[in-house]
Amino acid sequence: MGEPVLLTYLHEPDQGELGAYSARGGYEGLRRALSMSPEAVTDEVDKSGLRGRGGAGFATGRKWKFIPKDPAVTKYVVVNADEGEPGTFKDRTLLEGDPHRLIEGIVIASYAVGAHLAFIYLRREFYHAREMLERALAQAAAAGMVGRNAAGSGFDLSIVLATGAGAYIAGEETALLESLEGRRAMPRLKPPYYPAVKGLYTQPTVVNNVETLCHVAWILAKGYEWYRQQGPPILISVSGHVARPGVYEVPLGTTIRQVIDRAGGMRGGRQFKACFPGGSSSAILPAAYLDTPMDYDALAKLDVYGSMLGSGALIAMDDTTCMVEVVARTVEFYRDESCGKCTPCREGTMWLGQALHRMLGGQGRVEDLPLLDGIARGMTGTCFCPLGESVPPAIYSTLRFFRHEYEHHAKTGTCDVRVMA
């Protein structure tokens, strides 16, 4: 197992201070990047194999290469710091513990694509992170790391911090851009509104996740070969019924079982029952899949619809967990956060919520099982954006692996999970 990379200094109380950050090698990646050509910086990121950590897992170097090179075209870099996928808390942890790393990553990304203005779209509830980031931005500007002639390189970059106002859908990149333009956070039509083509103010825009840009800072500081040798590393947010919930850094491809072991195993000596491997938008996997590597392809290739690494949020559930209750809560979340633009998502989540609520209230019927499946099918591939498409995986996987729990609820009006555990 490689040494920690992203989490190396997060336990240091002064890591948010420019002096301490620099003394620990901070801003070396930025200096190195600014001494290279923008194309060479992008190549370095490309060769590192880095894939976006916001959920979609798109190759970062490739994303940057879509941005037109013409210097007459205004481009922007936008940082997605709206972390809202249930079970995910690694971006907040990075923002609070290592804010200069993100700033370093932003300067490098902006230099690589030729942007002179970058925005951080920060989740409103991240008050402590905002304090840390504002302070770090002021220090970085005072030290000349951002602003005119960054680090004496001749490259100019301003960074503006903006906040959201409470909306999960604003984390979706095109909805985020709408929100950053001061409108309702409704997803845009792709095409034509791919951010790299028509992004913020209809200009070519790179949208990257906080963790992604922190990786970028490390890659440029240490070189892509070193970076790859470390795993490459990824952050997993582990929560639920584990003994030591928290953010863990593991080499890509570490199995679900190993990650749970790192988090102290299941709490109170209880049995593992199931998990979301990639936040609540992913499928729910039972114990038979514990040895699946946590990597993009291995999870996506499983024979379970909607299995994915996503944002790397592992929510572990023990044998006292009622899966119908878990799915009901998941559906309610998407119902309440649906932007309402398209019918399958708006109506589907409402109907699913009603059927599940009825079942949990002891009023379920056996016909509700095909009904749930049918509503999920009506949403599959029909929603305008991935939010609506995030609902069927939890329904399908639990109807498949925990069907008896639905049946028991439907037939008896009660839950037997805690009694049996």
Next chain:
Amino acid sequence: MSERGLSENAKSEIRRLMAQFPQRQSALLGALFVAQNEVGFLTPDALADIAVVMGLPASEVTSVASFYHLLFFRPVGRHVVQVCTNLSCMLNGCGRILDHLRRQLGVEVGETTSDGAFTLKTAECLAACESAPAMLVGTERFGPLTPGMVDEVLSRYRRATRSMT
């Protein structure tokens, strides 16, 4: 300044925000929080003032504000308590914490205590699942919560409120 509209300070803060962006409407969410922080919630006068300062249609300002959970069109208490009820917190007993808060504050979710100190709300994942069950009180995050810890936090905020008045 109209009775429940914005002060000159708030208006100049909004102008400062507008200057940060290539297009002024980008400052709208920030402006709405400037108004909410000053007036307590988004009054019709405050919304109208934002529209004038930013040169936007009043209907647009209201429509945008109504989309987001953290912008309020009705008065709220001095401290908004947001209890996370999403998955990791549910798995860690947020139901018990929410019940305890209901009892201690004597209000239902969405309501404000009669002394105007607290408004109780539920929240979606606060990205604090490592300390589930978690809540925010104002801008401060707490967790993993126990009923005893909830009591301590509430009495600290009650004391702070009293010494303010």
